[in-house]
Amino acid sequence: MDSKKDFYKNNYQSNMMEMSNKYRYFINLLKKISKSISLNIENSLDYGCGDGSFMKACKEYFNIPNVYGCDISENAIKNINETSFAKGYVVDIDKENLPFPDNFFDLIFCGEIIEHLYDPDHFLEEIFRVCRRGGVVMLTTPNLASWFNRISLLFGYMPIFCDTGLKNNYGHLYRMNPAGHLRLYTYKAFRLLLLAHNFSIIASRGIGINNKIGFGKKFKYLIYFTNIIFMSAKLASGILVVVQPNK
Numbered sequence: 001m002d003s004k005k006d007f008y009k010n011n012y013q014s015n016m017m018e019m020s021n022k023y024r025y026f027i028n029l030l031k032k033i034s035k036s037i038s039l040n041i042e043n044s045l046d047y048g049c050g051d052g053s054f055m056k057a058c059k060e061y062f063n064i065p066n067v068y069g070c071d072i073s074e075n076a077i078k079n080i081n082e083t084s085f086a087k088g089y090v091v092d093i094d095k096e097n098l099p100f101p102d103n104f105f106d107l108i109f110c111g112e113i114i115e116h117l118y119d120p121d122h123f124l125e126e127i128f129r130v131c132r133r134g135g136v137v138m139l140t141t142p143n144l145a146s147w148f149n150r151i152s153l154l155f156g157y158m159p160i161f162c163d164t165g166l167k168n169n170y171g172h173l174y175r176m177n178p179a180g181h182l183r184l185y186t187y188k189a190f191r192l193l194l195l196a197h198n199f200s201i202i203a204s205r206g207i208g209i210n211n212k213i214g215f216g217k218k219f220k221y222l223i224y225f226t227n228i229i230f231m232s233a234k235l236a237s238g239i240l241v242v243v244q245p246n247k
Contacts, residue, residue, distance in 0.1 A: 005092065007166065007180055008073045013050030013112070020210045023054050023111075026138060026240070027061055030107075033203060033242060034062070039136055041106045042066060047098075047127070048113035049088065052080045055109070059085055064107070070098065093126065094118045100130045108137045112238075115141050115161070115181045124197040131245050137199070140207060140240045144184040147230040148173075148209075148237070159184070174215045187233045190241060199243035206236025 033039065041064045046055035049069030059067045067086040070093075071077055080088035089099050094117055108131055114120050131137055142161035143149070149159040151173075158164060158171040163178045185193070191201060208227030209216040216223045233239050 004094075004180075005072055005074070008071075013048070020212060022140075022207050022210070022238075023057065025207075026054075026109075026111075026140075027058060029203065029205065029240075029242070030058075030062075030136070030138065033136060037134075037136075037202075039106065039134075043105045044068070044107040044109070045070065045098075045100070045105045045130070046109045046111075047071075047091075047093070048110060048116075049080065049086075050076055052076075052083070052086055052088070054111070056083075056085050058107075058109070068100070068105075093123045098126045098130050102129050103132045104130050106132055106135045108135070110137065110139045112140055112142070114139060115183050115185070116179075118182055120183055120193070121197070124194070124199075128197060128199065128245050133245055133247050135244065136202075137243050137245070138240065139190075139194070139243070140238055141185050141190060142181070143187060143206075143233070143236055143239050144189075145186040145234065146237050147226070147235045176214065185239065187239050190239055194241060194243050198246045200246055201241060201243050203240075203242040204233045205240040206231050206233040207238030207240055209237040 041062050043066045044064050045068045047070045049055055049071050052069050055067050055069055069080050069086050069088045070091040072092050074090050077088035077090045080086055108127055117123050127137055144159055152159055157173045161181055162184055163181050164170045166178050169176055169178050209223045211220050211223045230236055
């Protein structure tokens with residue numbers, strides 16, 4: 001494999017709204033938060049936007065005038081720029097800055113991105129720079145300390161979401177293709193990282209296992225109940241944290 005861009009060329013998020021219920025949950029949570037803090041969204045950014053289906057849904061739901069997307073995948077951005085609802089930019093945040101002015105965005109969404117980065121500190125510095133004071137940033141990431149990862153490690157298996165290579169994944173309880181993850185976080189570590197980068201945390205939630213693909217689809221009823229039981233951000237499959245930049 002020649003480069004990181006080659007890996008992500010066609011390996012980007014697609015059909016997001018159809019493939020997981022979590023994105024509708026994000027919209028409902030954002031609706032509550034925007035009312036509680038009187039958030040007016042003029043400019044929004046989805047970093048790691050994939051096919052853009054989530055930011056399109058946000059644009060329609062919140063009537064956002066200006067929507068922007070960034071992704072390392074040239075194919076993803078090409079598809080977005082062929083539409084009229086958003087402006088897309090190819091950005092490798094490990095090597096580049098975001099192509100936007102300071103204090104520009106009212107809403108930034110970064111779904112399942114930070115675990116793919118070599119330099120998450122630069123990423124968060126750039127997110128802080130371009131977010132308007134009083135704006136909102138929503139970030140999600142897999143949970144290294146999820147209930148099923150604790151069981152996996154107990155029996156000597158690799159944590160799910162932790163890749164052993166780019167071509168194959170070995171030593172997992174459940175077979176999964178490599179996802180390109182470089183950093184994995186517990187809930188505590190993720191919170192401390194965001195606080196260190198001068199963000200205030202306004203909401204934290206657990207994200208359940210997706211019951212439309214893979215393991216979740218195969219054991220749909222089991223996953224339904226475990227998602228209820230292990231719903232805290234400390235034990236759930238994924239972590240959602242909503243932050244605001246400090247003044």
